[in-house]
Amino acid sequence: MSPLVKIRSERDQMSAVERRIADFILENAHLLRDYSSQQLANALGISQSSVVKFTQKLGFKGYPDLKYSVGEAIARADNGDAPAMERAGSGQEEGPGALWRRKSEAEEATRLINPPEVIDTIAAAIEQAGRAGKVFIIGLGEDDIYARNFALRLSLLGILTVHNFDTARMTANVSAAGAGDVLLVFSEHGNHPALCKIARYFRERRGQVITVTRHTANPLRTLADIQLLVSAHDERPYIQPLLYQSALQHLLDCVFVLLCESHDDRHAQLLANLERIQLMLEP
Structure with a gap:
């Protein structure tokens, strides 16, 4: 390396x-x-x-x-x-291609700290929850953009998804969780007290917690059964969020592709749902 x-x-x-x-x-x-x-x-x-x-x-x-x-x-x-x-x-010197290069660097660094077996394990956990249970997803603020998008993708695959950006409502939703269910918590810095409480509550319900955070020591990571980690850094405050978002999206895309290719019925469900959506959008 x-x-x-x-x-x-x-x-x-x-x-x-x-x-x-x-x-x-x-x-x-x-x-x-x-x-x-x-x-x-x-x-x-x-x-x-x-x-x-x-x-x-x-x-x-x-x-x-x-x-x-x-x-x-x-x-x-x-x-x-x-x-x-x-x-x-x-x-x-920084030029027109500099942002592409910095994004590539962030994605490469993120790939190195998320071995293929971790991505496989997360996809398998979501797949299993989709067969016999539910997948709960939460993110607050900008984190909800990625939580919401990933929840939509899972739904297109026919996986029952419970998505919320309100901590009180998610706490109520988690009361219906059980063994075999999965909770994905999106939190860049992993230090929101309410999200940590929800993760603890979910583990009490014998569910599996997957956290999506930066590659830093944070309270939320300590509660995770499996961790997705993002490495993206730049001194410029207007560039660093772009690197984080790019690397995070690449991680989620990897999990989504594995789910699409894991079973033929998931792929068929995706195509059927996309066709239904297209028909609804047509005049």
């Missing part, structure tokens, strides 16, 4: 000092060959030991090992042999 990919995918789990080191490397990867560990520490106003610990935490033997690995990644990018993710921090 490219060191730049690894740094970006794990950034949200780092301490404040580690994030400063990570951001410097990502933004100045092409200059790293000219920096010793002491020079990097001086540039950031931190101790040299912090730089060494950072490299070792990433799995490298030491700072020279990290610097060499980053140099190789940059060389591959210069030769056109590396994906966009490895070209991060190459010093190129």
